[in-house]
Amino acid sequence: MKVFSNDCTFDYSWEEVSTANWRKYCPWNDKSTHVIAVDTLSRSVDATTGILRTERLITCKQSAPKWLNSLMGGNETSHVYEISYVDPASKKVTMVSSNMTFSNILNVQETVVYKPASATQTRFEQQAKITALCGGWQKIKNAVEEASVTRFSENAKTGREGFEAVLEMSRRVFSEEKKKEQNIQSGQKMVA
Amino acid sequence: MSASLAPECNEVKERYDSCFLKWYSEKYLRGKGTEDECAPLFQNYKKCLAAVLKERGIDKMLEEAREDHKDSDSLNMRGK
Numbered sequence: 001m002k003v004f005s006n007d008c009t010f011d012y013s014w015e016e017v018s019t020a021n022w023r024k025y026c027p028w029n030d031k032s033t034h035v036i037a038v039d040t041l042s043r044s045v046d047a048t049t050g051i052l053r054t055e056r057l058i059t060c061k062q063s064a065p066k067w068l069n070s071l072m073g074g075n076e077t078s079h080v081y082e083i084s085y086v087d088p089a090s091k092k093v094t095m096v097s098s099n100m101t102f103s104n105i106l107n108v109q110e111t112v113v114y115k116p117a118s119a120t121q122t123r124f125e126q127q128a129k130i131t132a133l134c135g136g137w138q139k140i141k142n143a144v145e146e147a148s149v150t151r152f153s154e155n156a157k158t159g160r161e162g163f164e165a166v167l168e169m170s171r172r173v174f175s176e177e178k179k180k181e182q183n184i185q186s187g188q189k190m191v192a
Numbered sequence: 193m194s195a196s197l198a199p200e201c202n203e204v205k206e207r208y209d210s211c212f213l214k215w216y217s218e219k220y221l222r223g224k225g226t227e228d229e230c231a232p233l234f235q236n237y238k239k240c241l242a243a244v245l246k247e248r249g250i251d252k253m254l255e256e257a258r259e260d261h262k263d264s265d266s267l268n269m270r271g272k
């Protein structure tokens with residue numbers, strides 16, 4: 001098994017980050033081109049804790065290194081299952097996901113946590129456990145794991161860049177909408 | 193927001209996603225999210241999606257994935 005971990009800080013409040021998180025793969029993110037669809041499967045709020053639990057299905061399309069093609073049967077589309085928990089009381093978002101496709105070749109389990117670092121910053125912590133399950137020599141398994149860690153790391157980098165673009169756009173759209181509202185209100189006052 | 197894996201569901205998905213995002217940022221995060229205002233829109237979207245998931249055999253894969261993640265709730269639903 002190989003472990004990939006990564007953390008960073010976004011200069012946006014936890015509220016902004018946890019909201020933009022739902023749009024991470026919208027068209028404003030032109031970096032994460034490997035994610036082609038995100039579907040919500042279920043959503044519920046726990047009556048006792050107020051925790052929002054969401055299940056999502058993420059569809060990806062990404063070519064693998066050529067030497068892996070025979071293992072993957074030339075299939076470039078894969079699905080990932082994700083459960084996320086938003087705890088607004090403790091300001092924590094936890095996302096747990098794993099691959100559904102190629103599960104006989106590789107198991108990738110990812111955990112992501114978003115927590116406030118300050119009133120205006122949010123900490124992102126990510127960990128992925130990657131295990132090759134394909135048969136064969138240890139050398140092959142190691143190579144599959146290494147290639148997966150490399151690809152995961154590349155996707156994490158573009159994911160971060162793409163998310164920054166979504167955060168910036170979300171803030172801009174929000175402030176433009178607020179200005180519009182204020183103009184309407186002051187316009188109404190003048191008429192009144 | 194992002195597209196659906198089923199293009200025929202994109203419209204109902206978009207309506208649900210917009211409703212959810214508004215509810216999430218304006219009500220839920222401010223402690224006022226007790227009512228699920230987007231439930232009817234979600235039902236429309238879910239109905240559309242369920243048909244496609246079944247058609248492509250993804251529903252079976254999901255059952256397995258849920259089974260693999262069955263401990264996740266007890267770990268993460270505890271709250272403060």
